[in-house]
Amino acid sequence: xxxxxxxxxxxxxxxxxxxxxxxxxxxxxxxxxxxxxxxxxxxxxxxxxxxxxxxxxxxxxxxxxxxxxxxxxxxxxxxxxxxxxxxxxxxxxxxxxxxxxxxxxxxxxxxxxxxxxxxxxxxxxxxxxxxxxxxxxxxxxxxxxxxxxxxxxxxxxxxxxxxxxxxxxxxxxxxxxxxxxxxxxxxxxxxxxxxxxxxxxxxxxxxxxxxxxxxxxxxxxxxxxxxxxxxxxxxxxxxxxxxxxxxxxxxxxxxxxxxxxxxxxxxxxxxxxxxxxxxxxxxxxxxxxxxxxxxxxxxxxxxxxxxxxxxxxxxxxxxxxxxxxxxxxxxxxxxxxxxxxxxxxxxxxxxxxxxxxxxxxxxxxxxxxxxxxxxxxxxxxxxxxxxxxxxxxxxxxxxxxxxxxxxxxxxxxxxxxxxxxxxxxxxxxxxxxxxxxxxxxxxxxxxxxxxxxxxxxxxxxxxxxxxxxxxxxxxxxxxxxxxxxxxxxxxxxxxxxxxxxxxxxxxxxxxxxxxxxxx
Amino acid sequence: xxxxxxxxxxxxxxxxxxxxxxxxxxxxxxxxxxxxxxxxxxxxxxxxxxxxxxxxxxxxxxxxxxxxxxxxxxxxxxxxxxxxxxxxxxxxxxxxxxxxxxxxxxxxxxxxxxxxxxxxxxxxxxxxxxxxxxxxxxxxxxxxxxxxxxxxxxxxxxxxxxxxxxxxxxxxxxxxxxxxxxxxxxxxxxxxxxxxxxxxxxxxxxxxxxxxxxxxxxxxxxxxxxxxxxxxxxxxxxxxxxxxxxxxxxxxxxxxxxxxxxxxxxxxxxxxxxxxxxxxxxxxxxxxxxxxxxxxxxxxxxxxxxxxxxxxxxxxxxxxxxxxxxxxxxxxxxxxxxxxxxxxxxxxxxxxxxxxxxxxxxxxxxxxxxxxxxxxxxxxxxxxxxxxxxxxxxxxxxxx
Numbered sequence: 001x002x003x004x005x006x007x008x009x010x011x012x013x014x015x016x017x018x019x020x021x022x023x024x025x026x027x028x029x030x031x032x033x034x035x036x037x038x039x040x041x042x043x044x045x046x047x048x049x050x051x052x053x054x055x056x057x058x059x060x061x062x063x064x065x066x067x068x069x070x071x072x073x074x075x076x077x078x079x080x081x082x083x084x085x086x087x088x089x090x091x092x093x094x095x096x097x098x099x100x101x102x103x104x105x106x107x108x109x110x111x112x113x114x115x116x117x118x119x120x121x122x123x124x125x126x127x128x129x130x131x132x133x134x135x136x137x138x139x140x141x142x143x144x145x146x147x148x149x150x151x152x153x154x155x156x157x158x159x160x161x162x163x164x165x166x167x168x169x170x171x172x173x174x175x176x177x178x179x180x181x182x183x184x185x186x187x188x189x190x191x192x193x194x195x196x197x198x199x200x201x202x203x204x205x206x207x208x209x210x211x212x213x214x215x216x217x218x219x220x221x222x223x224x225x226x227x228x229x230x231x232x233x234x235x236x237x238x239x240x241x242x243x244x245x246x247x248x249x250x251x252x253x254x255x256x257x258x259x260x261x262x263x264x265x266x267x268x269x270x271x272x273x274x275x276x277x278x279x280x281x282x283x284x285x286x287x288x289x290x291x292x293x294x295x296x297x298x299x300x301x302x303x304x305x306x307x308x309x310x311x312x313x314x315x316x317x318x319x320x321x322x323x324x325x326x327x328x329x330x331x332x333x334x335x336x337x338x339x340x341x342x343x344x345x346x347x348x349x350x351x352x353x354x355x356x357x358x359x360x361x362x363x364x365x366x367x368x369x370x371x372x373x374x375x376x377x378x379x380x381x382x383x384x385x386x387x388x389x390x391x392x393x394x395x396x397x398x399x400x401x402x403x404x405x406x407x408x409x410x411x412x413x414x415x416x417x418x419x420x421x422x423x424x425x426x427x428x429x430x431x432x433x434x435x436x437x438x439x440x441x442x443x444x445x446x447x448x449x450x451x452x453x454x455x456x457x458x459x460x461x462x463x464x465x466x467x468x469x470x471x472x473x474x475x476x477x478x479x480x481x482x483x484x485x486x487x488x489x490x491x492x493x494x495x496x497x498x499x500x501x502x503x504x505x506x507x508x509x510x511x512x513x514x515x516x517x518x519x
Numbered sequence: 520x521x522x523x524x525x526x527x528x529x530x531x532x533x534x535x536x537x538x539x540x541x542x543x544x545x546x547x548x549x550x551x552x553x554x555x556x557x558x559x560x561x562x563x564x565x566x567x568x569x570x571x572x573x574x575x576x577x578x579x580x581x582x583x584x585x586x587x588x589x590x591x592x593x594x595x596x597x598x599x600x601x602x603x604x605x606x607x608x609x610x611x612x613x614x615x616x617x618x619x620x621x622x623x624x625x626x627x628x629x630x631x632x633x634x635x636x637x638x639x640x641x642x643x644x645x646x647x648x649x650x651x652x653x654x655x656x657x658x659x660x661x662x663x664x665x666x667x668x669x670x671x672x673x674x675x676x677x678x679x680x681x682x683x684x685x686x687x688x689x690x691x692x693x694x695x696x697x698x699x700x701x702x703x704x705x706x707x708x709x710x711x712x713x714x715x716x717x718x719x720x721x722x723x724x725x726x727x728x729x730x731x732x733x734x735x736x737x738x739x740x741x742x743x744x745x746x747x748x749x750x751x752x753x754x755x756x757x758x759x760x761x762x763x764x765x766x767x768x769x770x771x772x773x774x775x776x777x778x779x780x781x782x783x784x785x786x787x788x789x790x791x792x793x794x795x796x797x798x799x800x801x802x803x804x805x806x807x808x809x810x811x812x813x814x815x816x817x818x819x820x821x822x823x824x825x826x827x828x829x830x831x832x833x834x835x836x837x838x839x840x841x842x843x844x845x846x847x848x849x850x851x852x853x854x855x856x857x858x859x860x861x862x863x864x865x866x867x868x869x870x871x872x873x874x875x876x877x878x879x880x881x882x883x884x885x886x887x888x889x890x891x892x893x894x895x896x897x898x899x900x901x902x903x904x905x906x907x908x909x910x911x912x913x914x915x916x917x918x919x
């Protein structure tokens with residue numbers, strides 16, 4: 001590792017990029033609140049923070065995904081203020097972003113992907129010789145050997161990422177943003193990537209590196225900026241901060257009094273999991289989940305903490321029979337081993353699953369509250385195949401009242417409701433199946449505080465009624481406020497287990513970032 | 520037909536972001552407008568043709584013909600609507616009409632089967648083909664567009680092959696009467712009376728049930744107006760048909776199938792599953808719905824209905840030709856789409872599809888009466904299809 005070039009930070013040089021007091025609001029959420037951030041040429045700066053801290057939103061502002069006017073504050077590049085109308089403008093200004101989900105076209109070649117939409121032409125025809133020449137020149141600059149006519153679909157993730165970086169360079173990018181570039185890479189691939197990033201930094205580019213992996217950040221970055229709740233909390237120079245300090249900067253916040261008081265006494269174990277193991281569907285030798293074991297008792301809320309990609313959603317899907325890959329290990333419901341082949345099996349075992357991303361996995365937005373609410377419990381509301389419609393309406397009206405779903409009638413189209421009310425519709429659906437185990441994945445994402453509070457109240461009440469609940473959440477305070485016990489996952493393993501009274505944000509974050517060795 | 524329960528005729532908007540709760544009034548008003556808009560368009564087209572043909576179009580004889588023409592497309596449209604609502608498509612129904620009709624004709628001509636075995640054979644073959652196509656689409660994950668495009672070609676080929684390329688006449692008069700005869704006038708009147716009674720009883724029972732469960736009911740005047748309106752339309756229809764020869768058997772069959780279809784879509788778990796699958800297949804699967812099973816089932820139903828349509832079509836013509844039913848799949852899809860169904864997501868209602876089928880048949884019938892050249896008929900129908908959907912989409916966008 002080279003030492004950071006201390007000259008590059010001196011005031012004599014104007015920064016390559018300045019983002020000044022950037023703010024961005026979504027309905028009900030202040031995603032960015034006066035974030036200031038600067039980047040020098042020849043610097044690699046890391047951006048860290050919890051899920052939802054505002055890193056991606058900030059980069060979308062920078063990348064022109066949210067055009068000028070949709071955010072507050074200023075973007076200044078080499079002293080000139082920028083007003084991007086779209087992604088193209090940002091590209092022209094030299095900003096290149098490699099997102100976590102690669103944006104390559106798998107059916108096209110490496111060279112075609114690099115110059116997608118800008119293939120050099122001669123007399124109106126694509127000049128293929130020049131395409132491949134330019135592409136291999138770019139790849140050479142990265143120090144990569146790769147046939148430029150290979151189809152991207154045939155490349156591994158690591159190589160695809162390099163193509164993406166080459167594409168960024170082909171725009172004459174001066175600022176390169178990498179969002180979680182190493183999540184899909186193995187160690188040697190990651191090391192190769194770091195060498196390339198080092199070269200780019202020496203060549204005078206400015207790099208922004210977003211990662212949950214603090215060891216990488218500490219190893220690579222010249223400076224580290226911490227975002228929390230849409231604000232820039234601190235910027236630290238290399239060597240002046242360690243992991244634990246970073247972790248406390250990332251979490252440090254107080255738990256507001258939105259959580260109901262808990263006085264529950266857990267009963268017998270309802271769900272027991274032992275030695276759960278699932279292979280990664282694509283990367284050989286890697287596991288989505290390994291050696292997972294825990295139990296949940298009646299009347300107990302178990303929290304699962306972990307960063308994105310830690311396997312927490314996969315775990316819930318396995319427990320609901322909806323994970324596409326083969327699962328090894330044992331799942332016991334009320335003491336009896338079960339083999340869950342699909343959601344139908346899980347529902348018969350009275351397991352319910354409030355999925356994450358209600359718009360993708362939860363609701364039919366064009367259908368009514370009624371249709372969405374009774375979907376999983378229809379057989380109980382029918383005589384044979386014929387629905388008892390009036391009774392169905394009555395049941396839904398009761399659910400709407402209990403969960404305080406604000407919709408003018410059961411016939412209201414779900415897509416017109418607020419996020420909080422949509423989420424309550426999903427919850428209502430599952431409560432109608434009379435579950436004894438309720439799995440909730442990010443149950444309060446993207447909903448306003450009042451709706452959050454009501455969902456918390458419901459969760460607490462369901463636990464007091466004797467249900468066993470598992471809550472997956474990225475919000476630390478939610479886990480600490482709701483759960484009796486918390487397990488922490490990191491890269492498919494459980495790296496920490498806490499009772500409510502021993503758990504702190506710092507401990508959890510340390511386990512979630514792999515800073516602590518598996519307990 | 521079941522207007523009141525069609526929650527999917529047109530629904531409101533799909534906001535990308537979170538919006539505060541908005542009244543249902545909005546969506547339901549839009550639905551009602553769309554239903555009335557379609558009926559109004561139909562009435563305008565009828566009056567225009569009636570004027571253009573000096574009153575021939577709406578004369579009982581032609582009206583009876585028009586309704587009979589609607590029957591085949593209408594029956595296909597009911598099945599197609601269910602397929603479309605589930606987010607799939609069936610391009611093979613025209614060829615299936617030809618194949619099942621041909622099977623019925625050959626069963627009589629070569630194997631001297633009686634009426635019942637002939638009908639049974641055609642229906643079973645239609646349903647099995649539907650199930651096979653549905654299984655390939657649901658389990659092998661071949662898009663239904665491809666599976667049934669293959670079917671469109673293959674089943675037409677089978678029809679040509681089995682018939683040797685020639686038209687086979689129907690030998691059983693009882694079979695032909697399915698397409699050609701009329702319900703006895705007095706029976707028709709009795710049926711209409713029963714239907715009116717059913718309408719009234721349904722409205723009353725619904726009121727009683729709703730108030731028992733503490734749900735809001737329509738005002739008494741509105742209830743009476745609704746029951747009265749439906750009854751008047753029904754009586755007018757039956758009267759018009761009766762003043763010619765009576766209710767044509769195909770029309771009766773179509774009416775029964777449409778009623779059954781509307782009931783299935785709005786009052787059964789199966790219908791609800793289809794809407795859920797079309798609306799968000801992943802969410803439906805995660806709600807424990809066996810999406811593959813129901814996809815196979817809906818294609819099986821479509822195959823059965825195609826066989827019924829094939830029987831009626833063949834019986835009406837009195838013979839099975841190797842080209843029978845060509846392009847009928849497009850008429851059926853057009854009927855659904857004009858009736859407000861969406862090929863993008865699980866929207867659509869049986870009532871709309873039936874009106875769409877009636878509209879398409881009216882265009883055919885009216886333009887033929889005016890001796891409009893064949894090619895112009897095609898241009899007009901194609902144009903109206905696109906314009907109808909464009910208007911619908913524009914209306915939706917503005918409502919968002």
